[in-house]
Amino acid sequence: MKRKVLSMVLATAMAMGLLCGCGGEKEPTTTPVESTEAQEAVEETTTAEGEKVTIRMSYWNSEDTMAAMLAFLAEEVPNVEIEYQFIDNSNYDTIIDTQLSAGEGPDIICESPGSALKHARLGYLAPVDDLAAKYSAAGTSIYSYEGSTYALPGISWFEGIWFNKAIFEENQIELPKTFDEYITVCKKFQEMGITPLAAGLKSWEPMLKNSMAFVSAEYLSTEAGSGFGEDYRNGKVTLDGTWNEYVEKWSEMITSGVYTTDMTGVDHDQALEQFATGGAAMFCSGPWDYEAIMAKNPELQLDMMPFYGTQESDGWLIGGPGCGFAVNEASANKEAAMEVLAAISTIEGQAALWENNQGGSSYLDGAAFDLPEAYTSVAGTLAAGNVYCPWNEWGVAASAHETYGTEMQSYLLGTQDLATTLQNVDTAVAELLAK
Amino acid sequence: MELKKKREAGSLGHYFILFILPALIIYLTFSILPFIFTFIYSFTDYTDIKIRNLDFVGLKNYITVLKTPLMKIAIKNSLIYAVVLTGFQVILGLPLAVVLNKKLKSRNLLRAIFFFPAVFSSLIIGYLWNFILSSSDYGLINNMIHQLGFKTINFFTADRALFSVIFTQIWQWTGWAMVIFLANLQGISPELYEAASIDGADERQQFFNITLPLMCPSVKIIVVTGLIGGMKAFDAIYSMTSGGPGNATETVMTVMMKKGISDGFYSVGSAFGVCFFIIVLIVSGFTNKLMSKWSDAIG
Numbered sequence: 184m185k186r187k188v189l190s191m192v193l194a195t196a197m198a199m200g201l202l203c204g205c206g207g208e209k210e211p212t213t214t215p216v217e218s219t220e221a222q223e224a225v226e227e228t229t230t231a232e233g234e235k236v237t238i239r240m241s242y243w244n245s246e247d248t249m250a251a252m253l254a255f256l257a258e259e260v261p262n263v264e265i266e267y268q269f270i271d272n273s274n275y276d277t278i279i280d281t282q283l284s285a286g287e288g289p290d291i292i293c294e295s296p297g298s299a300l301k302h303a304r305l306g307y308l309a310p311v312d313d314l315a316a317k318y319s320a321a322g323t324s325i326y327s328y329e330g331s332t333y334a335l336p337g338i339s340w341f342e343g344i345w346f347n348k349a350i351f352e353e354n355q356i357e358l359p360k361t362f363d364e365y366i367t368v369c370k371k372f373q374e375m376g377i378t379p380l381a382a383g384l385k386s387w388e389p390m391l392k393n394s395m396a397f398v399s400a401e402y403l404s405t406e407a408g409s410g411f412g413e414d415y416r417n418g419k420v421t422l423d424g425t426w427n428e429y430v431e432k433w434s435e436m437i438t439s440g441v442y443t444t445d446m447t448g449v450d451h452d453q454a455l456e457q458f459a460t461g462g463a464a465m466f467c468s469g470p471w472d473y474e475a476i477m478a479k480n481p482e483l484q485l486d487m488m489p490f491y492g493t494q495e496s497d498g499w500l501i502g503g504p505g506c507g508f509a510v511n512e513a514s515a516n517k518e519a520a521m522e523v524l525a526a527i528s529t530i531e532g533q534a535a536l537w538e539n540n541q542g543g544s545s546y547l548d549g550a551a552f553d554l555p556e557a558y559t560s561v562a563g564t565l566a567a568g569n570v571y572c573p574w575n576e577w578g579v580a581a582s583a584h585e586t587y588g589t590e591m592q593s594y595l596l597g598t599q600d601l602a603t604t605l606q607n608v609d610t611a612v613a614e615l616l617a618k
Numbered sequence: 619m620e621l622k623k624k625r626e627a628g629s630l631g632h633y634f635i636l637f638i639l640p641a642l643i644i645y646l647t648f649s650i651l652p653f654i655f656t657f658i659y660s661f662t663d664y665t666d667i668k669i670r671n672l673d674f675v676g677l678k679n680y681i682t683v684l685k686t687p688l689m690k691i692a693i694k695n696s697l698i699y700a701v702v703l704t705g706f707q708v709i710l711g712l713p714l715a716v717v718l719n720k721k722l723k724s725r726n727l728l729r730a731i732f733f734f735p736a737v738f739s740s741l742i743i744g745y746l747w748n749f750i751l752s753s754s755d756y757g758l759i760n761n762m763i764h765q766l767g768f769k770t771i772n773f774f775t776a777d778r779a780l781f782s783v784i785f786t787q788i789w790q791w792t793g794w795a796m797v798i799f800l801a802n803l804q805g806i807s808p809e810l811y812e813a814a815s816i817d818g819a820d821e822r823q824q825f826f827n828i829t830l831p832l833m834c835p836s837v838k839i840i841v842v843t844g845l846i847g848g849m850k851a852f853d854a855i856y857s858m859t860s861g862g863p864g865n866a867t868e869t870v871m872t873v874m875m876k877k878g879i880s881d882g883f884y885s886v887g888s889a890f891g892v893c894f895f896i897i898v899l900i901v902s903g904f905t906n907k908l909m910s911k912w913s914d915a916i917g
Contacts, residue, residue, distance in 0.1 A: 277879050284669050301667065301882075385774060387862060447863040448753030448774040457754055579667070582881060593864030596776045615881065618667045 236519040237264040238290035241279065242506060243272040251538035252527070259526045263519045265291075276582075283307040283511070290514040291523060293506035294334045296325040297574075297581030302509070303328040304579075309510040309517060311335055314528045321568070322546025325575050326507045334507025335524055338536050338543040341502030341570050342392050342469040343561050345476065348484035350377065350464045358560065360498075362397060362432075362491045369441045372464050381463035383454035384446035384595065387588025389467055392501045393490065394591060397433040398426055399571045400492030400499040412576025418616055423605035430601055432493070437595055444596055459483060469502070470542030473557060485557045489564040498564045503572035504546060544570075580615035583608060653895075660889040666882025679889035689890060691865050692873040693897065695780055699869060700848025700901075702781075706788045707844055708837060711795030716829065718796065719803045729800070732793035740790065744857025747786040774859060776866040783858050783867060787851075795840045802836035803829070838909040842902055849898050870894050 242249065246267050256265055268289060270278050276298055282288035283302060294302065302308045303326075315323045315332035322336030351358065354375060359365040369379035382389045402408035402425075414420040436442050449457075458466035459479035466476075476485060489498025508527060510520045526532050533550040537543065541555050544565060554562055564570070574584035587608045594604040660679055662672040683689050714732060718725050735743060750758045751773040760770050773782040806829065814824050852871035855861060861868040861876070874894070878887015 280666055280882070284666075304667065305669070385859070385862065444775060445753045445770050445772045447779075448751065448757070448770075448772040450748065450752070453749075453752050453754040453756050456756060462755065589862055589864055592862055593776070593866075596863055596866075598776050598864060598866075614883075618665045618882065 235262055235264055236516050237266060238516045238519050238523065239266045239268055240291040241268040241270055241289040242293040243270060243275040245269050248539045252532070252535040255532060255535035256523060256526055260522050263523055265523065286513050288511050288513070290511050290516050290520040292509045292511060294509045295581070296507065297579060299326045299334045299507050299509055300328055301579055303333040307512055308333040309512045311510060311524060314524055317528050317548055318546045319548060322504050325504065334509040335528060336504035336546040337506045337508060338540040338545055339502055339570060340469055340505040340543055341500040342467060343487040343489050343500045344465050344467050345458065345485060345487050346465045347458070347461065348486050350461070358488055359491060360495045362493050365491055366435050366439050370439060373440060378463040379465060380441050381454040381458040381466045382442060382446050383449045383451035384442065384592065385448065385450040387585060387592055390442065390591040390595065391584060391588035393436065393467055394430055394433045395573050396490035396499050396501045397492060398429045399501070399573060400490060400496065401429045403571065403573055404499065412573060415612070416576060416578035416580060416616065418613065421609040423602055423609055426605055427601060430605070434601070442595060447592060447596065470540065473542065486560045487558050488560045489569070497567040497569050498561070500561060500564055500570045501572055502570040503575050505540070505543065577612065579618065580612040583611040583615055586611040656888045656891050659885050660892050662885050664885040666884065679886045680893065682886050683890050683893055688865055688868060688873055692868045692870045695868060696849050696851060696870040698780065699784055699851050700845045702784050703787050703791070703848045704841055704844030707792055707795040707840055710788070710792045711840070712799055712833065714792065715796045715799035715803055716825065719800060732796055734793065735790040736794040740787070740853040741857045743786060743790050744854045748858050751782055774863060776864060779859050779863060780867045783854055786858070787854050798836045798840055799833060802833050806832050834909065834913045838913070841909060842905050845901055845905055846898055849901065
């Protein structure tokens with residue numbers, strides 16, 4: 184009998200436990216690092232001071248990259264407590280999409296241009312036109328939808344070619360000024376037994392950015408190519424038939440052995456290691472890798488050069504607004520979120536944002552920062568405003584840039600020709616645009 | 619004194635509801651219900667852009683699945699992955715279990731060593747092998763190859779990448795299969811071997827005429843779970859190649875994640891999920907039938 188009673192009690196407890204677990208608050212999303220203690224602390228602050236509002240901000244970069252800005256906001260907007268939520272880039276869009284479609288989500292969302300456009304179209308974002316007027320059109324145009332702006336551009340990101348100054352100087356090699364000179368430089372290094380470029384082609388990113396930088400320099404920045412992005416997102420043109428000659432020329436990177444099939448067995452971190460420890464003269468990346476490179480080799484004489492087309496120019500960098508700050512239309516604390524965005528949209532706010540993202544530039548009118556020494560050779564490129572990200576112009580098909588990268592891997596490995604490569608990207612873009 | 623009536627199986631009356639309810643609720647909520655929704659969505663135009671007022675589109679999504687070349691690559695790769703991995707698990711795990719069932723001094727240590735990789739997550743194993751197989755000088759194998767004066771071997775070309783991933787998974791899961799086989803081996807009566815010895819059967823004959831036929835139940839478990847698990851491969855692929863280079867190692871699950879979730883084609887992803895369910899059903903049904911025939915033949 185005792186056993187019977189005990190078993191009934193246990194079973195009831197289990198069922199109750201399960202039901203309790205299934206229920207609960209409607210706001211289940213917290214960062215992994217947020218513990219119950221952190222939650223209690225937030226509640227304590229809110230209840231003790233009565234008027235402090237807690238809002239949530241999500242981003243795909245870690246909290247370190249926003250540390251100075253969060254400290255600035257804590258001082259500048261003392262009535263708002265910001266819960267910073269880091270979500271890994273690989274799952275960021277999926278998580279945010281799910282939360283927004285459920286009428287929830289963070290109060291301030293860091294948006295890529297493609298997702299900002301999608302969310303604006305679905306009515307998830309509040310317009311930020313008044314604040315957007317403080318920024319240059321180059322930064323806000325990609326966040327505009329039907330006459331309104333839905334996100335404010337953060338510090339720009341860019342990718343160029345890091346190079347080891349010592350290797351260049353010791354071997355008396357001049358910096359190239361055109362694509363052909365760049366290939367010649369690479370060949371000279373090869374003859375000397377030095378790997379010219381370290382590349383982690385296990386990832387789809389390096390060939391995407393490298394080839395698109397060449398197409399930007401050679402075609403998209405010209406009068407003939409300036410309208411390509413708009414035409415492409417409107418389905419009027421295709422890559423196949425337009426980009427072939429440029430990518431064909433860029434393919435000298437493959438035929439001259441700068442990019443090799445062996446590199447598909449190397450990932451980004453391994454390539455970075457190879458470059459940082461003097462195993463290669465160059466490495467394509469951006470400011471986000473600066474700390475990692477210098478940590479591996481503090482003695483390294485580091486500088487960055489831009490990508491070039493066949494004509495001599497200031498060069499081009501692949502990049503654009505790193506993240507657009509947007510406000511969730513369904514937020515219960517929209518006013519507080521707008522207050523935070525207003526604080527970011529000041530010279531001081533941009534300076535705080537730049538603090539942990541040095542190297543990039545601000546789109547806020549009047550905000551300019553000194554360029555660190557490691558970017559000396561791209562100073563002219565940045566001053567000329569030659570920073571461009573072609574897929575930012577593709578609208579809701581922007582995510583197809585990943586397809587471009589993977590198709591380029593197949594092209595490198597010789598499993599398909601260039602026309603097929605570009606056609607496959609066109610198909611992926613057409614599917615996304617037809618949604 | 620009145621003797622307590624012994625309760626028989628199935629006579630728990632209404633109590634059983636209390637016991638099965640928690641598991642039943644979890645199963646219905648997280649397995650059956652999502653599947654029903656997946657099935658319904660597969661006939662709609664549900665995307666990340668259109669999340670309300672869905673329209674019925676008939677078999678359009680299924681046609682898209684069948685027409686997309688990437689889907690075909692994914693199904694082919696998943697089948698290769700499942701069959702090769704399961705095959706090697708049996709081919710290597712069975713003799714390993716037989717050897718480690720013998721009275722060796724180091725058998726417990728060896729069993730632990732062979733089982734050890736199965737303790738880790740496939741993601742961790744993937745990242746570990748990623749380093750070992752890297753074509754850079756920092757890759758363990760290529761570093762040794764270079765020191766011996768040979769050229770770099772790229773384990774991640776379009777032709778080799780899938781098999782490189784499968785190799786790591788064979789390394790990880792053979793020990794697990796070995797443990798299942800060992801459990802089965804220990805259940806075989808020693809008298810059968812004694813009788814066979816008296817009849818003059820040597821070790822090879824004993825293996826093929828006693829051990830192998832009586833291993834049918836464990837082989838069945840390994841083959842069925844291996845094939846289903848292999849068809850659902852995701853974590854090892856994700857950590858080692860992310861489906862690349864190009865689309866060389868895309869599997870059903872990686873494509874479903876990319877197309878269905880990341881690109882926001884929820885309805886096409888759902889149709890792909892339903893197709894995948896049918897394929898797994900056919901593969902496991904066929905395997906079950908085949909194994910049952912073997913079981914009947916030796917029974």
